[in-house]
Every structure is written in structure tokens, then in C-alpha cells.
Amino acid sequence: MKNVVHIWELERVYIKLNLDFLDEINRMIKKKFGSKSKFYEQIIKNNELSFSTFKNILKKSNMKNFFVPLSIYLKIVINLGVTREILERNIVAYKTGRGSNYVDNPILPIKITPIFDMVLAHNIGDGTVINSKNGRLPYFGYRQFNEYYRKLYIKKIESLFGKIKFKEDYFHRSTRSYCPSVLSSLFFNYYNLGVNSFLSKSARLPEELFRKNREHLLAILIAFVIDEGHIDSSMIVIVLKNKLLINDLKNICDLLGYNSKITYRSGEYEDYGYLNILRDGMIKFYHDSLLLRKKYFVVDLGVKGKKIEDSIKIYSRKLYKTKGNRDIILSILKNEQLSVNQLANRVNMTRQGARFHIHKLLKENMIKIVDKNDPNWIYGV
Numbered sequence: 086m087k088n089v090v091h092i093w094e095l096e097r098v099y100i101k102l103n104l105d106f107l108d109e110i111n112r113m114i115k116k117k118f119g120s121k122s123k124f125y126e127q128i129i130k131n132n133e134l135s136f137s138t139f140k141n142i143l144k145k146s147n148m149k150n151f152f153v154p155l156s157i158y159l160k161i162v163i164n165l166g167v168t169r170e171i172l173e174r175n176i177v178a179y180k181t182g183r184g185s186n187y188v189d190n191p192i193l194p195i196k197i198t199p200i201f202d203m204v205l206a207h208n209i210g211d212g213t214v215i216n217s218k219n220g221r222l223p224y225f226g227y228r229q230f231n232e233y234y235r236k237l238y239i240k241k242i243e244s245l246f247g248k249i250k251f252k253e254d255y256f257h258r259s260t261r262s263y264c265p266s267v268l269s270s271l272f273f274n275y276y277n278l279g280v281n282s283f284l285s286k287s288a289r290l291p292e293e294l295f296r297k298n299r300e301h302l303l304a305i306l307i308a309f310v311i312d313e314g315h316i317d318s319s320m321i322v323i324v325l326k327n328k329l330l331i332n333d334l335k336n337i338c339d340l341l342g343y344n345s346k347i348t349y350r351s352g353e354y355e356d357y358g359y360l361n362i363l364r365d366g367m368i369k370f371y372h373d374s375l376l377l378r379k380k381y382f383v384v385d386l387g388v389k390g391k392k393i394e395d396s397i398k399i400y401s402r403k404l405y406k407t408k409g410n411r412d413i414i415l416s417i418l419k420n421e422q423l424s425v426n427q428l429a430n431r432v433n434m435t436r437q438g439a440r441f442h443i444h445k446l447l448k449e450n451m452i453k454i455v456d457k458n459d460p461n462w463i464y465g466v
Contacts, residue, residue, distance in 0.1 A: 086197070086275075086293055087197070088196060088197045089194045089195065089196055089197070090194060090195040090197065090271060090275070091169070091170075091173060091193070091194045091195075092155065092173050092176060092179065092191075092193055092194070092195075093155065093159060093169055093173075094271075094274075095179075095267060095270065095271055096181070096222060096267070096270045096274070097181045097182050097222065097267070097270075098154075098155040098156075098179050098180075098181065098182075098267060099152035099153060099154055099155065099179065099180055099181065099182050100152060100153060100154075100155045100158065100176050100178065100179045101148060101152055101153070101176070101177050101178040101179070102148055102153075102158070102175055102176060102177065103175040103176075103177055104145050104148060104149070106175035107143070107145055107148055108145070110143070110161065110162070110165065110167075111143055113165045113167075114143075114165065117165065121139070121140055121143065122136065124164070125139050127164060128160045128161065128164045129160075134157065139157075142154075142157060142158075152178070152179070152180055152182075152187070154182070155179070158172060159172070173193050173194065174193070176191060176193060177189070177190065177191075178190070178191065178250075179191060179267065180265065180267050181221075181222055181265070181266045181267040181270075183221055184221075184265060184266055184267060185252040186249060186250065186251050186252055186263070186265040187249075187250050187265070187267075188246050188247045188248070188249055188250075188265070188267070188268070189247060189248045189249070189250045190247050190248055191246060191247035192245065192246055192247045193247075195245065195246060195271070196245070197275070198245065198381070199300040199301045199303070199304035199377070199381065200241050200244055200245055200304060200381055200383060200384075201245055201272075202294060202297070202301045202304050202305055203241060203304035203305065203307060203308045203384075204238070204241050204242060204245070204264070204272070204308075205272050205276070205305075206290075206304070206305040206306075206308035206309060207227055207238060207241075207308045207311075207312060208225045208227060208264070208272065208283060209283055209288045209290065209330075210308060210309050210312035210313050211227060211228050211229055211312040211313070212225050212226065212227045212228070212283060213225070213226045213228065213283065214226075214280045214283050215263075216280045221266065222266035222267070222269070222270050223266065223269065223270075223273070223280050224263060224264055224265060224266035224268075224269040224270075225263065225264040225269045225272070225283075226261045226262070226263050226264075227261060227262045227263070227264070228260060228261050229260065229261075229262065229312070230260050231387070231388070233387050233388070234311055234312075234387055235260070235261075235262050236262075237383060237385060237387070238262050239262055240383050241383045242264055242268065244381070244382075244383050245268075246268055249265060251263075276291040276293060276294075277291075278291065285325075285326060285327060286326055286327055286356075287327065287329075288327060288330055289329055289330060289333060290305065290330070290333040290334075290337075295336060295337075295340065299340075299341060299373075300377060300380075302337050302340055302341055303341060303370075303373055303374065303377055304377065304381075304384070305337060306334065306337050306338070306341070306370065307374055307377075307384060307386065309323055309334055310323065310370075310386065310389060311386060311387065311389060313325060314389060316389050316392035316393055316396065317396075318396050318399065318429075318435030318436050318437060318438075319363075319364045319367075319396065319435065319437075320361050320362055320363050320364055320366075320367055321361070321362040321367050321370070321393070322359055322360070322361050322362075323359070323360040323362075324357055324358075324359050324360075325357065325358055325360075326356050326357050327358065328349075328356075328357075328358040330358075331347055331358030331359070331360050332347070332358070334360050335347050335360055338360070338362060338366065341369075341370075341373070342369065343362055343366035343367075343369055343370050344362070344363045344364075344365050344366035345360060345361060345362045345363060345366050346360075346361050346363065347359065347360055347361070348361060364396075367393060367396070367397075368397055371386075371390070371393045371394065371397065374386055374390070395433075396435070398433065399433055399434055399435055410432055410434055410438065410439075410442055411442045411445065411446070413432055414428055414432060414439065414442050414443070414446070415446060415451060415452070415466075417431060417432070418446075418452050418464055418465050418466050419466045421465070422455050422456070422463050422464065422465035423463065423464060423465075424461035424462060424463055424464070425439050425440050425443055425461065425462075425464075426439075426461055427461075428443070428464075443464060447464075451466070452464050452465065452466055453465065453466070
């Protein structure tokens with residue numbers, strides 16, 4: 086698959102041009118054709134555009150305030166002997182024809198980096214497709230309750246395409262961020278996906294992704310850890326109500342050399358799949374993510390990265406391998422009343438380890454439960 090996409094390969098694009106370039110176009114029209122009317126007769130066929138509209142499209146005052154069809158300017162530059170690439174370099178903003186959000190100071194041509202596939206993975210993991218069915222292009226909405234991750238999603242899109250100018254900053258006061266339709270359509274077309282390709286129970290990773298290099302595969306996995314991952318003290322668990330998609334992620338783990346396994350449950354959770362990235366796989370995954378972040382600043386596991394880092398520290402510390410944790414916990418509970426999670430953080434050990442010592446101390450009547458009403462039981466002496 087190609088790694089570069091030009092703006093003329095996008096759908097229904099409207100643009101704004103550099104005004105100096107527009108001046109040059111008008112000079113070339115006058116020099117080569119003598120007048121705009123003669124140039125109009127040369128390039129516009131079948132009355133697809135009125136002459137008055139054509140004249141307005143070439144005015145600087147119009148270009149300052151309105152977006153104009155890319156398709157018309159492609160005809161203009163071709164007939165003036167100007168390449169499409171030169172036109173592309175002089176585009177200062179673009180959007181879909183009926184869209185309100187636009188890309189300002191765009192990055193063109195568009196490069197298909199690992200971040201492109203990371204954004205796609207976010208839309209598969211926690212995204213929805215908004216399809217108004219009124220002739221407008223569908224677009225992505227990314228549901229994320231964590232504000233940092235929600236804003237990071239926008240930064241990832243902007244690192245690919247350029248600054249996005251939203252009609253209003255709704256993603257600052259909503260749990261959903263949106264990818265403009267002019268950009269969303271590229272993800273659909275690049276991987277030949279439809280609006281139903283993102284349904285939570287049936288979504289799959291495109292087969293082309295598995296032929297990409299390690300950086301692309303890692304970026305996809307990072308997105309799913311952010312959106313669907315649960316960080317335990319000894320592993321990462323990704324839970325999806327989509328067993329085939331879980332198999333896709335297991336395939337990525339295998340390709341990357343991360344130790345992992347899939348588990349299933351019965352009863353009300355029988356439709357779910359559980360991908361467990363085991364401790365040595367988790368450590369390798371975390372270190373690889375740090376290397377990828379050096380190359381792409383928007384690669385950030387955020388609070389989940391901190392949890393993984395803390396887990397690695399717990400297993401690498403010497404105290405974890407000693408028998409002194411029981412006495413430390415008992416000493417703390419003589420002065421404070423804490424939950425298992427609070428003790429685990431205080432002693433710098435796993436929750437399972439802290440819970441083990443709590444149960445032993447309860448059996449020995451050395452401590453007691455002081456509050457069962459709290460979501461996490463509180464213990465003290």
C-alpha cells in the first residue's frame with residue numbers, strides 16, 4: 086500500500102489558497118488566454134459552473150472568506166501547465182463542501198504513519214460512525230471519558246493532517262471527540278471499509294495491517310490498551326465483546342513477540358474475549374512504547390503507562406522478594422486505617438500480595454475490618 090496520499094485523492098474537498106499563488110494564477114490566465122471569459126470557455130463544459138461563479142472563485146476577496154471546490158482548481162492549474170503538486174503546496178486550508186470544521190495550515194501530502202493506524206484503532210476500539218444519511222460523508226466520533234486521552238486523540242489527528250479548526254470546542258465539554266468527515270473518509274477509503282466495519286460486536290482489523298512493520302502494529306496495540314486495557318499488577322487485560330477482534334490483537338502480540346494468551350468465561354460473559362498480555366510481554370510492550378514515543382510525541386499511554394511502570398517497579402524491587410511485607414503492613418495499620426489498594430501503593434507491592442497478607446493477618450486476629458460500607462473494605466488494628 087502507498088504511504089502518501091495527495092489531497093486530490095480525498096472526497097468532496099473544498100479549499101482555500103495562498104493569496105500570492107492566486108495572484109499568480111490570475112496573471113497566467115491573462116497572459117495565456119487574454120481574458121477570464123476565454124479561459125472559462127476553454128475549461129468549463131456543459132454549464133457545470135456559471136461564468137459569474139467562475140469569476141468569483143478567482144477573486145482574492147472570495148478566497149479570503151469562502152472555501153472553493155478543489156475540482157475546479159485542478160482544472161485551472163492543469164490548463165495553465167501548473168502541476169497538481171504545486172497547487173497542493175499552496176493550499177492553506179481545506180474541508181468537505183458542507184462541513185463546518187476544517188483543516189488549517191495542512192500537512193500535505195498526507196503521510197500514512199503508525200499514528201494513522203493508531204487513530205484507526207481508536208475508532209475501532211472506542212469509536213462510532215456518525216452517518217447522517219442525507220448525502221453527507223460519514224465521520225468518526227471517539228468516546229473517551231478520560232479528558233487527557235480525549236484531547237490526545239485530537240493531537241494525533243492534527244499530527245497527521247494539520248491544525249483542526251472546530252466550529253466550537255465541544256470536545257472540551259463532552260466525552261466525545263470528532264474527526265472531520267474530510268479526514269474520516271480517508272480511513273474508510275484507504276482500507277476499503279464501510280460504516281458497518283466499526284460495529285463493536287463484529288469489527289475486525291483490516292488484513293493489510295498485519296503486513297505492516299512493527300511500529301504500525303505496536304501503535305494499534307497501544308490504542309487498544311488505552312481504550313480497552315485493564316492494568317493488573319502482573320499483566321494487561323484487554324476485554325472485548327468480540328472474540329474475533331481479540332484474536333486479531335493476539336495475532337499482533339504474536340507478531341511483536343509479546344507473551345500473551347486468550348481466555349474466555351461462561352455465563353453472562355460468554356460472548357467476551359480476554360487477551361492477557363503476560364508480565365514479560367507487558368514489560369516488553371512498555372519499553373517498545375517508550376521507543377516509539379521518541380519518534381512520535383503523541384504516543385503516550387498516560388495513566389495506564391504509569392500503572393504499568395509502577396507494576397514493573399514492584400516486581401523488580403528487592404523488598405518484593407523478602408518476607409518483611411507482612412510486618413510492614415501490620416505496622417502501618419497500627420497507625421492508619423487503609424484499603425488493600427492503598428496498602429499496595431504504600432508498600433509498593435501488588436494488590437494480590439497485599440491481599441494475601443491481609444487475609445493471613447485477619448486469620449491470626451492481628452487486624453480487623455473496620456468499614457465494609459466503603460467500596461474497598463477498610464482495615465485496621
